[in-house]
Amino acid sequence: MNVEIIAVGDELLIGQVTDTNSGWIARQLNLMGWELTEVTVVRDRKDEIKKAVLDAFTRVPVVLMTGGLGPTKDDITKKTLCELYGCSLHRDEKVQEMNEERFARKGFTMNELTRDQALVPDACTVIYNPVGTAPVMWFDRDDKVLVSMPGVPSEMQYAVSHEVLPRLRSRFNDHSSVRHATCLVKGYTESGLAIVLADFENELPPYIHLAYLPKPGVIRLRLTATGLDDAEVSSGLEIQFEKLTALLGSHVFCREDVSLAGALGNILRERNLTIATAESCTGGNIAHELTLVPGCSAYYRGSIVSYANDVKTSLLGVSSETIEQNGVVSLPVVEEMVRGVRHALHTDCAIATSGIAGPDGATPGKPVGTVAVAVACGENVVSKMVMAGTQRERNIERFTHSALLQMIDLLTP
Amino acid sequence: MNVEIIAVGDELLIGQVTDTNSGWIARQLNLMGWELTEVTVVRDRKDEIKKAVLDAFTRVPVVLMTGGLGPTKDDITKKTLCELYGCSLHRDEKVQEMNEERFARKGFTMNELTRDQALVPDACTVIYNPVGTAPVMWFDRDDKVLVSMPGVPSEMQYAVSHEVLPRLRSRFNDHSSVRHATCLVKGYTESGLAIVLADFENELPPYIHLAYLPKPGVIRLRLTATGLDDAEVSSGLEIQFEKLTALLGSHVFCREDVSLAGALGNILRERNLTIATAESCTGGNIAHELTLVPGCSAYYRGSIVSYANDVKTSLLGVSSETIEQNGVVSLPVVEEMVRGVRHALHTDCAIATSGIAGPDGATPGKPVGTVAVAVACGENVVSKMVMAGTQRERNIERFTHSALLQMIDLLTP
Numbered sequence A, B: 001m002n003v004e005i006i007a008v009g010d011e012l013l014i015g016q017v018t019d020t021n022s023g024w025i026a027r028q029l030n031l032m033g034w035e036l037t038e039v040t041v042v043r044d045r046k047d048e049i050k051k052a053v054l055d056a057f058t059r060v061p062v063v064l065m066t067g068g069l070g071p072t073k074d075d076i077t078k079k080t081l082c083e084l085y086g087c088s089l090h091r092d093e094k095v096q097e098m099n100e101e102r103f104a105r106k107g108f109t110m111n112e113l114t115r116d117q118a119l120v121p122d123a124c125t126v127i128y129n130p131v132g133t134a135p136v137m138w139f140d141r142d143d144k145v146l147v148s149m150p151g152v153p154s155e156m157q158y159a160v161s162h163e164v165l166p167r168l169r170s171r172f173n174d175h176s177s178v179r180h181a182t183c184l185v186k187g188y189t190e191s192g193l194a195i196v197l198a199d200f201e202n203e204l205p206p207y208i209h210l211a212y213l214p215k216p217g218v219i220r221l222r223l224t225a226t227g228l229d230d231a232e233v234s235s236g237l238e239i240q241f242e243k244l245t246a247l248l249g250s251h252v253f254c255r256e257d258v259s260l261a262g263a264l265g266n267i268l269r270e271r272n273l274t275i276a277t278a279e280s281c282t283g284g285n286i287a288h289e290l291t292l293v294p295g296c297s298a299y300y301r302g303s304i305v306s307y308a309n310d311v312k313t314s315l316l317g318v319s320s321e322t323i324e325q326n327g328v329v330s331l332p333v334v335e336e337m338v339r340g341v342r343h344a345l346h347t348d349c350a351i352a353t354s355g356i357a358g359p360d361g362a363t364p365g366k367p368v369g370t371v372a373v374a375v376a377c378g379e380n381v382v383s384k385m386v387m388a389g390t391q392r393e394r395n396i397e398r399f400t401h402s403a404l405l406q407m408i409d410l411l412t413p
Helices: A021-031 A046-057 A077-084 A093-106 A112-118 A153-171 A190-196 A198-202 A230-251 A260-270 A285-291 A309-316 A320-326 A331-345 A392-411 B021-031 B046-059 B077-084 B093-106 B112-118 B153-171 B190-196 B198-202 B230-251 B260-270 B285-291 B309-316 B320-326 B331-345 B392-411
Strands: A002-008 A035-042 A062-066 A089-091 A119-121 A125-127 A136-141 A144-149 A177-186 A208-215 A218-227 A252-254 A275-279 A300-306 A349-355 A370-377 A380-387 B002-008 B035-042 B062-066 B089-091 B119-121 B125-127 B136-141 B144-149 B177-186 B208-215 B218-227 B252-254 B275-279 B300-306 B349-355 B370-377 B380-387
Touching (some): A021 A035, A021 A062, A021 A153, A062 A153, A077 A089, A077 A136, A112 A119, A125 A153, A208 A230, A252 A260, A260 A285, A275 A285, A285 A392, A285 B285, A309 A320, A320 A331, A331 A370, A331 A380, A331 B309, A370 A392, B002 B021, B002 B046, B021 B153, B035 B046, B112 B119, B119 B136, B136 B153, B144 B153, B177 B230, B177 B392, B190 B218, B198 B230, B208 B230, B218 B230, B230 B252, B252 B260, B260 B392, B300 B331, B309 B320, B309 B331, B320 B331, B331 B349, B331 B370
Parallel strands (some): A002 A062, A062 A144, A275 A349, B002 B062, B275 B300
Antiparallel strands (some): A125 A136, A136 A144, A177 A218, A300 B300, B089 B119, B177 B218, B177 B252, B349 B370
16 A cells, blocks of 8 residues: 655745654654555645645555644645545534643643644644644545654654554555564675575565665665464465574574664673773764663663873873874774773673864874774674765764674674 | 745655655745745646646645656656746756766766766756756746756755755845844743743834744744845844843753754853763664764763663662662663763763653553663762653653753752
């Protein structure tokens, strides 16, 4: 089933807010075997919203709309939908009650604008929103379904997961079962991996599909099985996933769809190891990535961000001579940092970085984008110089990615 | 002048990549006084790309296209543009040479696919791309301009800044001068600020416009002046900006368009103060935000991320009794943390956080989303409990934002 999204809001078109909703919805549709075929981002203008809806319905039977449902007068999606469906607004008592309770609980008083969040078009089915004031509106006419949802990501996500997708499946009699299995692979380029997997892919049964999702140094492989018999789909997928991971052997370092930090976390948890980081140029971003993973306190103990050189000396025990002789962006320095932080935080493993994120700081022979990374597991220390690009923010990201991958490499050789 | 963007790529519609290009371009257009009126995201399909272009040209004279210019066979934008403009591809010698040099410099050999990056449609003007292999293609027919650019953000950004925008201004005889002045304001809600500024806004000359860009606890105010006489535009803007900031007095804590961490950095630099952070639940994210700011080494010395409780004790000197008596998410604990990190890193200022990002870790009376924040400047310590929401990643962001704002509050009361 093909779906389009219409994202409404001036804030998206002046670049104040990035539309992350569409990508999130795309992934959810994908997981249930449906396809997002187009996204249109329009301003808060009646004629532009209407035209976008009518155009979309010439191509697909389902349109998901996000945004434009706030209480202020620039949000005109609701009135526009009334015009499109030739109906009026009425007050929904249940929405009104829910919003009153919500405001009372928070100790706020409702003004006229927030009270009107309970006005809904006559032509729609109201889907109640327990996490916000704007209800979800479901329009179903001439075999075409339009669902209008709030643009606030948490509200949209709640509605999509709990209401919209289950209702769409049932509305379009989609009783198919869709299952996924994902693994993370290292040590291959995308094209190299495609050659190794050519026969496997050719021999896949027609109801199972393989997708490559590559990033530098790591490729996410996802098998998707679709069919009507859930047991068959599950067992077929399991067989192929076992075949795939057996084929790739130790190149597979994670059998779950998680972030790189999540994959490292799984390895640490399984092997009952703890970790710390000592960061200079990455400035806490490795720690941040590790702590985005729920439950990371099982293996992550903490970090020392030693941005100033004397902090490297005082808290991590790096010797001033090592810094003087090799420069602060050097393998000897990160090796001392990684040993120092392991010692200071009493962990089994550690990661250390020192580099030049830019725009300043380049030295002869060490341009912006240079980073020294050391990783340690017990007394075993491995260090490496890596080159990234010229943009500060992107360099910090790439240094982080590279350091996490290097730690995974040491633990899963 | 109105502009539309067409972003091309299956990866955008399966949610593998988030389209951050459109927002970036929107901000650049905005800064030069042009408007992005619609964004369409389409798959790598000839018919869909063609239809999107033809539709867009019924609405606007300028279409910027990103993506679909890679060397692999799924990238079909170039061939599609040939069909649209009724022309063929030819090899551009200069692109060929530049790419050969590029590959030689990196020590790679070119294969057939990368060699064909030098094929360009006859109907376009080629804009050379010094930072990637795909050139930018400029089509100009019937007073409508289409520019096709690579989807890689760094390549697109280079092209837009250095080539595309200057050429568009000249092509459409846009000799207007656009100037901006931005300040960051605290201590007002958006509606409260609008009341205070009502007269100021009404009295603005017609060529100057005020925009509100609100975030929790802080509102970015941007004045934009547009006109033909650059000197007049600049001086008019300066007068109004001085009037605005005088009106808001000490509510204005930054007179530059920077991030919250950048604003804090400016204050620290001006007052010659240094800073460190002690993070528990924010896990290094405050350090990360502070170190995203170029030149932060002038005031930022480092951080201790004390995720495990005994690290709070051993490295930050928090007493076990304080933790036992108050719980680890408490004002006494963050107050000891903030003093501890100031001492350990010898800084003037410090920020400390301890909270429950979720999904686990809630205790009676302290639900997920609770955070204790302490900030210090010299011996002066202020601490506060703050509530955020239920989602881990978003909580970490909100805790960080709140802690930075609290530090700014202490320094600019």
